[in-house]
Amino acid sequence: xxxxxxxxxxxxxxxxxxxNITGHFLSYQHEPDNPHSLSGNEVSAIHVDQRGFIWVGTxxxxxxxxxxxxxxxxxxxxxVETQDNAETAQMPVKQIMDSDALKSLYQELxxxxxxxxxxxxxxxx
Numbered sequence: 001x002x003x004x005x006x007x008x009x010x011x012x013x014x015x016x017x018x019x020n021i022t023g024h025f026l027s028y029q030h031e032p033d034n035p036h037s038l039s040g041n042e043v044s045a046i047h048v049d050q051r052g053f054i055w056v057g058t059x060x061x062x063x064x065x066x067x068x069x070x071x072x073x074x075x076x077x078x079x080v081e082t083q084d085n086a087e088t089a090q091m092p093v094k095q096i097m098d099s100d101a102l103k104s105l106y107q108e109l110x111x112x113x114x115x116x117x118x119x120x121x122x123x124x125x
Contacts, residue, residue: 005068007054009043015056015066028066028073039064039075047096057093 004020014029015038031037040061047055054066062077 007046007048009046009056010041011043012041013043014038014041015043015046015054015064017068030061035075036073038066038073039077045093045096055096057096059092063093063096 001021006018006020008016008018010016014027016028017026018024019026028038030039030041038056038058040058042059042061043056044059045055045057049055052068054068056064056066058064062075064076065074066072067074
């Protein structure tokens with residue numbers, strides 16, 4: 001049997017993994033006193049990049065990079081001021097794209113703009 005780790009996010013359960021060889025589930029969740037834990041438990045997006053890093057987006061707590069080799073999480077938080085400036089909030093991360101996908105999207109957009117094809121641009125949204 002080929003070793004396989006499956007990563008998945010839960011609405012309020014953080015980042016989770018299943019190892020098909022051991023049959024074990026692991027859960028990575030936000031720990032308030034640990035800056036190297038997941039920034040929030042409401043996972044909204046997951047992406048594995050070419051280097052094997054697992055990028056985890058959250059609805060209210062920014063972006064995280066999980067290095068599964070050394071079991072380390074780095075948070076990327078950008079605070080946004082609210083209208084009343086009384087507090088700060090995080091922008092939701094709804095999708096994560098690698099540089100190749102982003103480059104392709106920009107190229108498609110450039111062609112649409114060059115051809116003045118506004119219908120195609122609306123379909124891309």
